[in-house]
Amino acid sequence: MSEMCTSKLLGPLSFDNSPESDEINKESPCLLCEDRFNLKLGFKIFLKHCFEVHNLVIEDVQNIDNLHDYLMYWKERFVLKPFESLVPSLKMEDTDEKYYLLSTLIKEDKELRHKLRLSYVLSIQERERTDVSFKRNCMFCKLELEGLRSDYLKHLSMKHNLTLGNPQNLVFVDELLDLIEKKLNEFICIYCEGRFPDRIILKEHMRKKMHKCVNPLNKNYDKFYIVNYLEINKSKRDEKDDNYALERDENSDNEYSDWNEKDYQIFCLFCAYKNPKIDELRLHMKNDHSFDFNEITGKLDFYQKVKLVNYIRRQMVHFNCVFCNQHFNHDHENKLHMNQEEHVKIPEINVFDQPEYFFPTYENDTLLYYLEDIES
Incomplete structure (x- = not known):
């Protein structure tokens, strides 16, 4: 058989055992003889031996989890039953020599690979669930x-409304988080894959469209959910659902074309002034309201700043002084009081540093997203 044919049968040789394995020097037996091989250091040598000495090709061998146990299983199996009776053979053109293909076409082989795969994934999941480093x-x-990865996932869910599913159903969590963060940094929605011109528009899109989750129909996320490993014959989606494809098309690069300037406006905390530029808005609050946002919030952490913004928004909506909490019947009375009494300032931190003020007073508060980007 030519080298080209061999390469085609074996596929790209990119085998790598579990990084958690501490058996790097362990030798594994050949399925059909007494020769032994270090699969970490001599994987290609092992494949060449199987092909040239035994005319054997193992399908997709580089992706078999725990190859050592796989080889041990078949070695013991071939002791009980002749190799030729279990593994199908084929004759190559211009030669009478037979070649054997050990593959998932054999039900026993398919079940073995699934068992090894599930065992490997469950071991990774258990390590991730208990790892406190x-x-x-x-x-x-x-x-x-x-601490625990579950605490990080809980933070994403509770503080940022990003839902990735039950932590008990997740695996390869670090890789999943890397993938999501990469998409966000490239201004790509993790649900519909639409690309947007900047982070602000992406966040507004994900919130308005309720896209703060991964699309369950996107097969690229299958590997991160343990449920996808439980069934041996679980089908893989070669194509995305028509509804998903349609939604992605509708939410692609052109989606933000219906956003107009008002979507970018950032509103002052104390009046109707608005401006798309955060620096100019801050200058307005400093000059017109004697409220230097940077200086006043300099000692607050990000969450306290969010709570302060929400607290001020709520006080102004209900005609309550932000400093002394005195109530008025009209907006102009409240503003007049705050100006005359010089109450355009923040109260004691315990007044607004409350869980109830973590969530926005009204849905589309763009200032909160600018705060988030500033902290980033």
């Missing part, structure tokens, strides 16, 4: 979180 900055607010 995890450390990562939040992809939204950049807060550094340490």
Whole structure:
């Protein structure tokens, strides 16, 4: 058989055992003889031996989890029953020599690979669930979180409404988080894959469209959910659902064309003034309201700043003084009081640093997203 034919049968030789394995020097037996091989260091040598000595090709061998156990199983199996009776053969053109293909066309082989795959994935999941050395900055607010991965996922869900599913159903969590963060940094929606011109528009899109989750019909996310490994014959989606394809098309690069200037406006905390530029808005609040946002919030962390913004928004909507909490019947009375009494300032931190003020007073508060980007 030519080298080209061999390469085609074996596929790209990119085999790599589990990084958690501590058996790098372990030798594994050949299925059909007493020769032994270090699969870490001599994987290609092992394949060449199988092909040239035994005329054997193992389908998709580089993707078999725990290849050592796979080989041990078949070696013991061939002791009980002749190799030729279990593995199908084929004759190559211009030669009478037979070649054997050990593949998932054999039901026993398919079941064995599934069992090894499930065992491997469950071992990875268990390690991730109990590993307390995890450390990562939040992809939204950049807060550094340490401890369990489930705590990080809970933070994404509770603080940023990003839902990735039950942590008990996730595996390869670090890779999933890397993938999502990469998409967000490239201004790509993780649900519909639409690309947007900047982070602000992407966040508004994901919130308005309720796209703060991965699309269950996108097969690229299948590997991160343990449920996809449980059934041996679970079908893989070669094509995305028509509804998903349609939605992606509708939410692609052209989606933001219906956004007009008002979507970019950032509203002052104390009056109807608005401006698409955060620096100019801050200058307005400093000059017109004697409220230097940078200086006043300099000692607050990100979450306290969010709560302060929401607290002020709520106080102004209900005609309550932001400093002394005195109530008025009209907006202009409240503003007059605050100006005359010089109450355009923040109260004691315990007044607004409350869980109830973490969520926006009204849905589309663009200032909160600018705060988030500033902290990033």
